Amino acid sequence: MYLAHFPRRFLAHLPTPLEKLDRLSAELGGPEIWIKRDDCTGLSTGGNKTRKLEFLMAEAELQGADVVMTQGATQSNHARQTAAFAAKMGMGCHILLEDRTGSNDPNYNDSGNVLLDHLHGATTEKCAGGLDMNAEMEKAADALRAKGKKVYTIPGGGSNATGALGYVNCAYEMLTQFNERGMTVDHIVHATGSAGTQAGLITGLKATNAKVPLLGVGVRAPKAKQEENVYNLACATADKLGCSGVVAREDVIANTDYVGDGYGIATDSGLEAIRMFAELESILLDPVYSAKGAAGLIDLIRKGHFKKGERIVFLHTGGSAALFGYQFAFDYADRWKTAG
Ligand SMILES: *Cc1c(COP(=O)(O)O)cnc(C)c1O
Secondary structure, eight states, X not given: OOSTTSOOOOOSOOSOOEEEOHHHHHHHTSSEEEEEEGGGSOSTTOOTHHHHHHHHHHHHHHTTOSEEEEEEETTOHHHHHHXXXXXXXXXXXXEEEEEXXXXXXXXXXXXXXXXXXXXXXXXXXXXXXXXOHHHHHHHHHHHHHHTTOOEEEOOGGGOSHHHHHHHHHHHHHHHHHHHHHTOOOSEEEEEESSSHHHHHHHHHHHHTTOOOOEEEEESSSOHHHHHHHXXXXXXXXXXXXXXXXXXXXXXXXXXXXXXXXXXXXXOHHHHHHHHHHHHHHOOOOOXXXXXXXXXXXXXXXXXXXXXXXXXXXXXXXXXXXXXXXXXXXXOOGGGOOOOO
């Protein structure tokens, strides 16, 4: 099985680094923690959507699209990476941003990822929370098509079987890095949302018979719903690859204990994870995704679920640009002081 026959627009900085987190591992006193740096994919502050967009944007180009359209939450990292990818390809980009949090904070609404969407030339429109956003997007796309535009629509998070190929590729990339270093891995952990990352990874891991367990830490949906979304997309991805049936339902595991009050609402455990990664490892997490994923990792180590003697890889899916949209969640007034 190989990926080379799928259209792909190479743009990400790959392979992303795989690094050992000595200070975090020592602080927690449990397993050896490594990090796969998909926050370093290179496109406009990086992140996991770039791998998916390599396959999606190649398809858009082949179909002769002049505009791409996508949707996400206000501080969507996917929207920002799509805007940047479209700019690089000389395509127009229009984004529907769903107000999932109801925040009136000016940074949340105009800084962080939203500022970058606009810097890359994309236009945005705001939608009320709770709508069927993919349906709203198709309506907006039809309006543009009626004006003669060739529109390619990308679902939220870039999560369809085409986008998930990017994470099948990431599974291969990680296995190659493990093999090159003679490194056994007991678990891979990452944040899971629109499901494409976990679906692609589990398909790649199962198709290669890697036997490395994968845990997705949820950021929105309840466990049963999240696992069902991932499983269905993994099946579609395996079909596309010609290896139907490699993923079993029980291979898909999500832990949704770290969502807190809801999607995009910062949690205490996530803010603690942000501080620990920043102060111990100089790595930036984001409050919406990677911090909740890391909070799950940290808590499961503290509870002894992941133990000394094991080796865990945390896949960092990016999102640091959102920090500037969430300044209100942090209080660092006490860091302003005179020395001594
Ligand atoms: C989108 C996103 C995720 C979740 O990936 P999915 O493929 O949507 O499950 C995790 N982390 C960050 C920073 C993201 O932007």
